[in-house]
Amino acid sequence: MYRYDEFDHELVHERVAQFRDQVGRRLKGELTEDEFKPLRLMNGLYLQLHAYMLRVAIPYGTLSSRQLHKLAEIGRVYDKGYGHFTTRQNLQFNWPKLKDVPDLLADLATVEMHAIQTSGNCIRNVTSDQYAGVAQDEIEDPRIISEVIRQWSTFHPEFSYLPRKFKIAVCATPDDRAAIRVHDIGIQVVRNASGEVGYEIYVGGGLGRTPMIGKKLNDFVPKADILAYLESVMRVYNMHGRRDNMYKARIKILVHEIGAEEMRRQVDAEFAEVKKAGHLELPMAELERIQAYFAAPEYETLPEVSPEFEAAKKADKDFANWVRANTAPHRVPGYAIVNISLKPNGGTPGDCSSDQMDVVADAAEKYSLGEIRVTHEQNLTLANVKQSDLHALYQMLEANGLGTSNIGLITDQIACPGLDYCALANARSIPIAQQISERFQDLERQHHIGELKINTSGCINACGHHHVGHIGILGVDKKGVEYYQVTLGGAADQQTAVGDIVGPAFTEGEIVDAIETIVETYIDLRKDGERFIDTYRRVGVDPFKETLYATH
Amino acid sequence: MAQHSRKGAKFQAVTASLLVEGLVVYLTANGDWSESLQDAAVAEGKEEGDALLARADAAVASNLVVEPYLFEVEPVEGGINASSVREQIRKAGPTVRLDLGKQAELG
Structure with missing residues (x-):
């Protein structure tokens, strides 16, 4: 995996020293909370419901054993003996104390880790496919370009104060495991007719209160031009993104408002300018240097079947x-x-x-x-x-509680921290996921149901990706009481879709029964070999509405 | 600042987070800050509520607490309770980790 060069080392250590000074000044009262808050957010430190929360960046989700051991140690020393892996492939600690955070960050830096670009209106930590480098149908390891983007975007002065946060995901197989079409920019590694590897670019996807599926802006950007192209997209966004209204500030709104064609025209015009200047051609020697870190290991020659x-x-x-x-x-x-x-x-x-x-x-x-x-x-x-x-x-x-056999099945759910931890949440997410998990715990039944993704978010910001769950659950607050709205038919793969709202929300007491009704309706309706999502795409929302609201 | 109380709420208390630890605290009648909701001063009506919130200013200025706000409470037998689920969770800890937060530490 990638190892820091001297610039990375210096950059991270300088940032730790800078934040140590800022925390010291805050604790002495030399900085007010208003002055300090943006500084702590630039270092991934939030103030949540019960305590501070620190979000640690895990670039494209890849960790070494040494790094994971260090995270374990940090969990013990500075937190309460655990961490939470997020839908952004990051790790969150839920209980650090402000006074300890500089030491915590210094410890993280010893294993080349940090919390930079995990918050704020910048290009966030790049995410990618967990099967990078080993998937059978992969065109090229997506972490190579992910690492290039990490280096280009880290502290990029032009993109440090964007209209809003900006998320980039990369995938290099036909099966999309990185949800690229619901990112601000989604990059699909492709091969063109002449066998060259390049990038298909989707722009303007996102979840949150206005879910949008990314529009394809370019079929093939050559390798050497990828940073020039990304920079062109960023420039158009930085220029025209809505800074007057944070709910309309993401690039998805811009692309939606001006349309994909106009967006493409503007990006192409900017791209021509960037190319003319000629500074941003990706140096092939540097690309090869990075590529070498992701070279396939020396595999043993083994029989097909053991x-x-x-x-x-x-x-x-x-x-x-x-x-x-x-x-x-x-x-x-x-x-x-x-x-x-x-x-x-x-x-x-x-x-x-x-x-x-x-x-x-x-x-x-x-x-x-x-x-x-x-x-x-x-x-x-x-x-x-x-x-x-x-x-x-x-x-x-x-032997250590990590042998659960449910990947891709109904109990393999995404859930955001929700109102149990998060200051923005309106309702709890985790207890709903837990109750569903318990209801469907029988493994034979799970296999009988087959592939089914249930995603739960505790508010409209959609950290739990509810819009793209086959079954999505959104927690809402009605006069201080938690209710749960259900969507059906969402997907985050190569056939990305935003789920349809099925009807009025359910109470906490009703929601698990409602999920079971949906599952049973699917089982009654499905034809041979159909997954839940296939059946839903064939029959639509109506049969589910009927069974759900007939029984309530 | 986000609204965590209800318009027309009868009883309110003031909560904030400790700057150094980030932990949840409540403003008491004598102007101290307590980790227990049961120690919180209760204001009746809008005027008393606003006055109570204003008393948090000194602790903000002295960097003891951050982000103070009013939230609705209701009298219950032997004390007070927070009205919203959000504030009930803040005063106790995560409902999914009963071994953590005030529910574990304060008993």
């Missing part, structure tokens, strides 16, 4: 269930991609104790080349596991 693996599956039914749900094909024979579920029965989606972080870091060290990925669906991935090691790995995970 006899001990096959035997273990026959002997251990729980292991076989885990393999069925939690592993994916690897591009190298004899290897597998392993997903570690952070959705135990009745648990908090994305939460991981410091002890569990250490277990995962040890497991990665032992079985997966010392590297871990965080997924935007709030799970972890070990991307390079030998099939012959899978059983031992499973046993290690299972």
